Amino acid sequence: MERFGRGEKIREIATALRGGERSVERWRRAWRERGETGVLSNGSPGCLGLDPAQTARLERELQLAPLAHGWADQQWTPARVKTLMGRLFHVSYAV
Known part of the structure; x- marks a missing residue:
């Protein structure tokens, strides 16, 4: 979330987290729409x-x-x- 707030590029965040750009895009969208609670984990599905x-x-x-x-x-x-x-x-x- 700090990276989103600093305006870092999606590609930079994905590279730093060793994740996919599409996931980072979803997280950023959720962060913009719902703030911090939008990107919190819902926990393990079991x-x-x-x-x-x-x-x-x-x-x-x-x-x-x-x-x-x-x-x-x-x-x-x-x-x-x-x-x-x-x-x-x-x-x-x-x-």
Whole structure:
């Protein structure tokens, strides 16, 4: 949201977040229309079949940040979350 407020370009934000420009466009539109609440997460839709204890553990592990799990930077990506879930719970999901 700070980046939107500073007027950064969509491409710059997407590159910095290692995400897609279309996603950033949606976020910016939601931010313009509804402010900060427009871009807040609605939470997990049920965490892909994990039980409540596994979901809680995954949330704790994600809070530790990628560096604590062996990655060279502090950016969570869908592929990294998938890998972490495989390591922790021996499950596999499509990214």
